[in-house]
Amino acid sequence: MTVSGRLFDGKSAKAQAVLLELAGDRLILKNEAGVRLGDWPLDELRDENVVAVKSALRVSVAGGDEARLIIEEPEFVAELRRLCPRLRKKRAAPPGWWKPYLYWGGGAALSVVIIFTVVLPLLASQIAYLIPDSTRDEIGRGARDYFINAIASRQKTTPEAVTCKSVAANRVLQRLVSDLGAAGDGDLPVTKVTVIRTKAANAFALPGGQLLVFSGLIDMADSPNGLAGVLAHEIGHAKYRHPTRLFVANTGVATVFSLLLGDVTGGTFLAAMGQLTVGSAYSRDFEREADRTAVELMQAAGYDISPMILLMKKISTQGGADKFSFSFLNSHPGVDERISLLAAAGNAGGPALTAEDWALVKNMCK
Template sequence: MAVAARLFDGKAAKARDVFLTLADGQLFIHDTEGALLGDWPVSELYDENRPTRDDELNLSLDHEDARLIITDVAFIDVLRRLCPHLHKRRGGPAGWWKPYLYWGGGAVVAVIVIFTVVLPLLAWQIAYLIPTETQAQIGQETRDIFIKAIAREDGTKAEAVVCRNPAAEAVLERLVTALAAADGEENPVRKITVVKTKQANAFALPGGQLMIFSGLFDISDHPNGFSAVLAHEIAHADHNHPMRLFVTNAGVATIFSLLLGDVSGGTLLATLGQMTVGSGYSRDFEREADRSAIERMQAAGYDISPMVPLMEKLAKQTPSSGFLSFLDSHPGFDERIETLRAAGKTGGAALSDEDWTTLRGYCG
């Protein structure tokens, strides 16, 4: 039984009318004159149609371009039964995995080098090059955003939440001077803003701006706990961490958006990735600031150990992020408390009782 079919030999676009016969596990292809054009082993036949069609087979023999188009439904059924992997995918040629290995390895190495070496180095360099005035401006604007947000929360005007208290300011200034690094600051603290709010927090912004949320005074039982937090933030400012983080995040965002392409939820994944990697950098910064804070407290002759109960209080207030902890910008509280405990008793009280009372009354 010979079945009519069409053969595209991959060399010319003209279809050749051919006749097919099956014998000994081979598909014999004859032209209309009866000349043998090819014998394709049935075990090597694959259907290239995706999705498969009921009324057509588009057979290939190997990785070459020749195609055999069969539309005889009865013969299609015969071939479906005979060919073991007609509708499966043809395996790759020998050594198909090598480009994966070489280029994949290269890409992984490139990405790792970029994240661990190039980006931090560039961020440091750029943050260093940005003029002080620009940094101050960025810091100023960020500060104003925070003030506005808090004012909105309390339902008051921005001016109302910024505390002014000359006596307390003087105490704070003395404390900052005492906590300055022994060899002088590279990026000194230029401005401290104390904001009246129940939240307990303190952070450094670009351009030597420090912000203290007055809740921090209330939660600190001992002047040294507060002083240690202050030392930590001064260290951030000195190492220009806020600006470096700012630049790093921009770089990380670029890389992730390139890596993920147009995948659905790509933006989400990119943000997640950026948070993961970005917070990794920021955790390193926190560790550096913690170390520096201990050194500063020690140099000033202040005892850092009162920071331990303060940290424990903060830990209780902050809900654990559980499995999302890789997103945290700070190292775990346990780790930080451990570091502090290891430092032991490093000196005496940072402030007299009188000064501490003045400072705690910063916002009245």
């Protein structure tokens, strides 16, 4: 049986009319002058149509060969389908096909692991110390004013009205923070305390030695040592520059996950989950570090830290943690663990403030 077909030889876009005939297990291609153009083994033929066409074939003969033979004679097509059982099968991959997967895959996996375990933590701590002090001070002041403005506009009043201005009470707090800082290795990570009139029980460290305390925290504290413990905890954050480090780590984690997963079904969701788990692991480490610092500072200053446990329990049962990053209580799963760390420190030491000073602080926002 001789039928005609069209051959695109992969070298020119012009179709060549060819005559096809079957010779044993081979397909012979000849041009109209009878010159043999191809001798294709039937075993190697593949139909390149992704969606099979009933009475037509687009045949290729080898993996890298871009020649295509178009056959549109229904009977011959049926005959070829019968003779070539592998017409619709995939070609076997060449030996060693897995090597590039292994090399590049291994390289990429290694790159991700190194970035998570070495580069990100290193970058995070280095960048935190690389920023010049004057810049950090500026960031801190800007952030403080931003928070004060935000709270003022939420309460529909002026920034002046939400700041607790009592000179005597502020001096007391300032002195308490200085004493706590000096009780450590002498450097003063927190230089400026600002108390804001708002119901939330919260405190957080900002870059550049700024410390914000919400009056809700002072209201909730039954003793000066609870408040002092929280301040010492925040001093710990400031001392190890946690705000900057968390910022760097979060940015990095987000970048890595979004690149890895692309934005396919579930990709965004998975990226968010990954960031949440990795990110909160970073921040739990930071909380632990700040708690340890709080214990050290309180003990070195000769203050009893145990009232802080009571205050923490009070805040956590109220669900007092706010949406601000670096609030005093922001990783709930760790609360029990943190309380046991503080409990281990015992209850040695005296009060952090005299009764008169504590009264001043308690009333500073009234």
